[in-house]
Amino acid sequence: MTSGAGAAPPERAVTVFDDALPGVERYADLLASVGVERGLLGPREVPRLWERHLMNCAVVEELVPHGATVVDVGSGAGLPGVILGITRPDLSVVLLEPLLRRTIFLRECVEQLDLPNVTVWRGRAEEVASDLRADIVTARAVAPLSKLVGWALPLLRTGGSLLALKGEQAETELENSRAYLSRQRPNTAEVMRVGEGKVDPATTVVRVTVTSEGAPTTTSKSRRAPGGRKKRGRKR
Numbered sequence: 496m497t498s499g500a501g502a503a504p505p506e507r508a509v510t511v512f513d514d515a516l517p518g519v520e521r522y523a524d525l526l527a528s529v530g531v532e533r534g535l536l537g538p539r540e541v542p543r544l545w546e547r548h549l550m551n552c553a554v555v556e557e558l559v560p561h562g563a564t565v566v567d568v569g570s571g572a573g574l575p576g577v578i579l580g581i582t583r584p585d586l587s588v589v590l591l592e593p594l595l596r597r598t599i600f601l602r603e604c605v606e607q608l609d610l611p612n613v614t615v616w617r618g619r620a621e622e623v624a625s626d627l628r629a630d631i632v633t634a635r636a637v638a639p640l641s642k643l644v645g646w647a648l649p650l651l652r653t654g655g656s657l658l659a660l661k662g663e664q665a666e667t668e669l670e671n672s673r674a675y676l677s678r679q680r681p682n683t684a685e686v687m688r689v690g691e692g693k694v695d696p697a698t699t700v701v702r703v704t705v706t707s708e709g710a711p712t713t714t715s716k717s718r719r720a721p722g723g724r725k726k727r728g729r730k731r
């Protein structure tokens with residue numbers, strides 16, 4: 496089934512993936528062959544597929560509790576959701592993606608990699624709160640933090656977390672979102688680095704955890720997300 500199209504895994508992939516490495520190699524081959532042919536992955540990403548994409552995503556599992564239900568918002572070609580599904584059979588992973596050709600690819604991955612714990616859901620994060628409930632929401636390269644928070648918090652159970660994989664701007668993005676966060680469901684938010692000693696650089700994650708069931712302290716004056724449109728108050 497594998498085409499051998501992907502670059503060979505680096506030595507430390509063994510430390511990161513352990514027994515799951517053969518499955519991840521098959522996924523890497525799918526990304527580097529069909530994924531590139533269908534424009535889901537740029538050809539220039541193939542040589543850095545392991546370090547920059549697969550391993551970088553895998554270490555996020557450190558923050559995912561055993562048996563959790565995970566929704567990967569904006570899964571694209573399956574990052575990080577497919578990787579979590581392969582490396583953590585204890586998880587129940589939903590790959591949430593609005594674009595048809597991407598969901599077709601994701602379904603092929605689930606079938607060919609034999610991942611009974613992974614399902615594909617076609618839809619937009621802001622439209623599925625009545626259908627999906629999660630312990631963990633992951634998102635990588637999907638939207639600014641404030642927007643992700645607005646999408647993810649309604650999907651999360653109390654005690655659940657959004658794990659937003661972010662780059663060097665994570666701290667700044669979090670600070671800029673603090674006021675907006677304070678108007679959402681009660682939460683704590685922090686920047687974390689995971690995979691120290693396994694991936695270089697370590698993966699930066701903004702973790703936002705819903706701490707209690709309390710209602711948002713939203714008022715008609717304060718409902719605007721940074722960069723978003725202001726909602727109108729009720730007409731009198």
Ligand SMILES: C[S@@+](CC[C@H](N)C(=O)[O-])C[C@H]1O[C@@H](n2cnc3c(N)ncnc32)[C@H](O)[C@@H]1O
Pocket residue numbers: 568569570571572573574575591592593594597618619620621634635636637
């Ligand atoms: C740049 S890609 C990133 C894909 C993948 N997470 C990765 O890291 O390679 C962003 C993805 O988010 C999806 N997306 C955009 N808006 C979305 C929304 N409102 N809800 C869910 N997914 C969305 C896009 O269709 C696209 O597949």
